[in-house]
Amino acid sequence: MVLASAAPGIFSAGLDILEMYQSTPERCVAFWRALQDAWLNLYGSRLITMAAIEGHSPAGGCLLAMSCDYRVMAEGKFQIGLNETKLGIVAPFWFTDVMLNTIGHRETEKALQLGALYSAQQALSIGLVDKVVPLAEVMPTVEGELKNWLQIPAAARVITKTSMRKAVLDRLRSQKEKDAQFFADFINRDSVQKSLGMYIASLQKKKN
Numbered sequence: 090m091v092l093a094s095a096a097p098g099i100f101s102a103g104l105d106i107l108e109m110y111q112s113t114p115e116r117c118v119a120f121w122r123a124l125q126d127a128w129l130n131l132y133g134s135r136l137i138t139m140a141a142i143e144g145h146s147p148a149g150g151c152l153l154a155m156s157c158d159y160r161v162m163a164e165g166k167f168q169i170g171l172n173e174t175k176l177g178i179v180a181p182f183w184f185t186d187v188m189l190n191t192i193g194h195r196e197t198e199k200a201l202q203l204g205a206l207y208s209a210q211q212a213l214s215i216g217l218v219d220k221v222v223p224l225a226e227v228m229p230t231v232e233g234e235l236k237n238w239l240q241i242p243a244a245a246r247v248i249t250k251t252s253m254r255k256a257v258l259d260r261l262r263s264q265k266e267k268d269a270q271f272f273a274d275f276i277n278r279d280s281v282q283k284s285l286g287m288y289i290a291s292l293q294k295k296k297n
């Protein structure tokens with residue numbers, strides 16, 4: 090399975106910030122449950138999963154990419170990373186766990202505290218992506234890599250993938266409702282809503 094985007098220049102802009110701003114607790118819980126289920130299915134997928142990152146990939150977009158088995162990113166101006174702290178929010182523990190599994194403890198600690206967004210070359214240097222190529226070569230490179238992975242006996246690959254990811258998946262599975270409730274409480278704090286409001290305004294201002 091290849092994750093790619095139809096939006097030029099954006100692999101994924103992450104979660105819909107407007108869903109987290111001035112929403113109701115019930116809607117926030119439903120929103121978070123949908124995200125949890127999507128991620129559990131992706132990270133726990135038995136399929137070979139590859140990200141064709143042909144644009145920006147902040148926050149939830151970075152989570153999607155990191156949750157794949159292999160990442161190819163376009164060189165140039167695009168950025169990738171978990172930038173949550175810049176919005177005044179905190180990356181959930183399962184976002185953090187996936188990043189830890191991808192780039193290790195020291196790089197994750199720096200990346201998360203700073204809310205760092207990396208260029209493709211920087212991402213490559215810390216292991217956040219596996220390959221950087223010109224934009225037009227992203228999809229052919231993914232397809233070529235996929236052929237390599239498809240040559241591995243499927244049962245052996247799936248058992249290996251499942252055992253490598255089980256602890257992280259189980260950690261969320263065991264506390265889904267608590268996590269959803271925590272999200273709804275956290276996101277509706279006055280201070281967090283204020284930060285999100287300012288961030289939305291800054292996005293709109295950038296455009297004008």
Ligand SMILES: CC/C=C\C/C=C\C/C=C\C=C\CC(=O)SCCNC(=O)CCNC(=O)[C@H](O)C(C)(C)COP(=O)(O)OP(=O)(O)OC[C@H]1O[C@@H](n2cnc3c(N)ncnc32)[C@H](O)[C@@H]1OP(=O)(O)O
Pocket residue numbers: 098099101102103104105106107145147148149150172173176178179180181182271272275276292293295296
């Ligand atoms: C202890 C902790 C416990 C529990 C956890 C608690 C809380 C954690 C909660 C949440 C975690 C969230 C993870 C996320 O994914 S948050 C989302 C982060 N995303 C971003 O910061 C990206 C913001 N967008 C951008 O930087 C840029 O738009 C861009 C680089 C992706 C693309 O730039 P462009 O110049 O090409 O396009 P724009 O003109 O900026 O955007 C077009 C249009 O789209 C709107 N928009 C962009 N991103 C979002 C978004 N994520 N959600 C909603 N809307 C978005 C943007 O405002 C423009 O809209 P208009 O056309 O002006 O209407």
